[in-house]
Amino acid sequence: MRKNNSFAVLGDICYAVAADDLKTVPHAYAVCENGLCAGVFKALPDRFSDIEVIDMSGRLITPGFADLHLHAPQYSYRGTGMDLELLEWLDSITFPEEARYADPEYAQKAYGLFVDDLRRSPTTRASVFATVHTDATLVLMNMLKSSGMGAYVGKVNMDRNSPDVYRETTEESVKETCRWLKACETAGFLADDSIVRPIITPRFVPSCTDELMRELGKIVEKDKLPVQSHLSENISEVEWVKQLEPEAKGYADAYDRYGLFGTESQTVMAHCIYLRDDEIDLMSQRGVFAAHSPQSNMNLRSGIAPMRKLLEKGVKCGLASDLAGGSSINMFKAVTDAIQVSKLYWRLTDETKAPLSFTESFYLATKGGGSFFGNVGSFEEGYEFDLLAIDDGMAKTSLEFEIEQRLERTMYLGHAGFIKAKFVAGRRIL
Numbered sequence: 402m403r404k405n406n407s408f409a410v411l412g413d414i415c416y417a418v419a420a421d422d423l424k425t426v427p428h429a430y431a432v433c434e435n436g437l438c439a440g441v442f443k444a445l446p447d448r449f450s451d452i453e454v455i456d457m458s459g460r461l462i463t464p465g466f467a468d469l470h471l472h473a474p475q476y477s478y479r480g481t482g483m484d485l486e487l488l489e490w491l492d493s494i495t496f497p498e499e500a501r502y503a504d505p506e507y508a509q510k511a512y513g514l515f516v517d518d519l520r521r522s523p524t525t526r527a528s529v530f531a532t533v534h535t536d537a538t539l540v541l542m543n544m545l546k547s548s549g550m551g552a553y554v555g556k557v558n559m560d561r562n563s564p565d566v567y568r569e570t571t572e573e574s575v576k577e578t579c580r581w582l583k584a585c586e587t588a589g590f591l592a593d594d595s596i597v598r599p600i601i602t603p604r605f606v607p608s609c610t611d612e613l614m615r616e617l618g619k620i621v622e623k624d625k626l627p628v629q630s631h632l633s634e635n636i637s638e639v640e641w642v643k644q645l646e647p648e649a650k651g652y653a654d655a656y657d658r659y660g661l662f663g664t665e666s667q668t669v670m671a672h673c674i675y676l677r678d679d680e681i682d683l684m685s686q687r688g689v690f691a692a693h694s695p696q697s698n699m700n701l702r703s704g705i706a707p708m709r710k711l712l713e714k715g716v717k718c719g720l721a722s723d724l725a726g727g728s729s730i731n732m733f734k735a736v737t738d739a740i741q742v743s744k745l746y747w748r749l750t751d752e753t754k755a756p757l758s759f760t761e762s763f764y765l766a767t768k769g770g771g772s773f774f775g776n777v778g779s780f781e782e783g784y785e786f787d788l789l790a791i792d793d794g795m796a797k798t799s800l801e802f803e804i805e806q807r808l809e810r811t812m813y814l815g816h817a818g819f820i821k822a823k824f825v826a827g828r829r830i831l
């Protein structure tokens with residue numbers, strides 16, 4: 402009997418099952434069965450003998466990439482304002498632009514450009530900040546759903562230290578969050594099979610009063626929702642948090658004391674550069690993900706996250722573009738940026754912390770960050786079928802390379818134009 406929901410993609414397959422274990426299988430079949438990967442096979446097993454085969458012979462076949470942290474409303478000004486440091490960049494560029502999303506028509510236009518670009522990019526799953534505006538956030542979620550992308554999307558909460566045009570009162574912030582979640586339920590974003598889902602998003606400690614954090618913690622506990630925010634990105638920011646929250650044991654505790662730091666709720670924190678050892682231990686114990694955003698950390702002069710240390714301590718880690726602190730949503734570039742900054746960290750900061758290897762960084766961008774979204778980022782059996790077919794021949798060369806070298810070249814030289822097919826949870830979206 403023909404299996405209508407099954408098909409295979411044929412090509413040169415590579416995927417990382419662990420940080421030190423890259424699998425490469427030339428001219429093989431990645432089989433999709435009802436949206437899940439049924440495995441990788443040199444020859445199709447009998448039970449799949451009559452399924453459709455999408456022939457991508459000669460192309461590199463990789464899992465989709467997970468972008469663990471980015472800001473959709475910052476897409477339009479990407480690549481500008483790069484002379485500024487974090488706090489002045491937020492005040493002079495970010496907040497005024499994000500305020501424009503009060504206008505749903507503007508949101509429709511700007512988010513349309515963002516979603517179209519994301520659909521063509523290597524990313525299949527993303528954890529996305531929207532703005533404080535409920536209606537514009539729903540516009541973004543509906544667009545992502547139509548595009549076929551998988552995403553967590555957050556209506557941002559902020560009730561202090563931002564301009565009057567872009568600040569909520571505590572009461573408004575809580576009320577609008579509840580209205581947004583109600584609308585998410587009605588639209589099906591809370592259904593078990595929805596791959597676009599809401600995530601609670603206190604912007605960062607300087608933007609949220611204790612009262613707001615407490616209320617968000619209650620919502621997270623009641624509705625069992627995931628959480629995303631920023632943590633220890635920049636030296637001035639970390640100092641500011643100390644002044645704002647003298648009662649907290651540290652930056653991590655400013656979230657943790659309100660139940661916004663893992664264990665019960667899946668949590669991802671962007672940056673994690675200036676953490677104390679006890680805070681790193683807490684992340685590890687609570688299963689809090691670190692979203693390493695090397696390009697943004699360079700652009701905004703933030704610093705270099707101690708990735709080797711985080712990994713040694715068992716913190717779950719993934720990579721992120723942090724658009725538009727990062728100027729590009731190309732996750733191939735995030736892989737090589739992470740390697741490059743880890744070499745500088747080793748050279749300039751601590752020679753006991755080995756740089757990330759290519760396989761490690763590729764793993765972080767696929768299965769490492771993918772695990773925030775479930776079984777995502779690998780071709781092991783039972784993983785969601787997120788797949789890219791890549792024409793690495795677009796990077797011209799007179800040499801012949803093994804699959805692993807072709808993958809490395811693709812990360813250093815590739816861009817969205819290399820991607821010839823893209824699947825998310827078994828659905829072809831490109």
Ligand SMILES: [Zn+2]
Binds near residue numbers: 471726
């Ligand atoms: Zn960010």
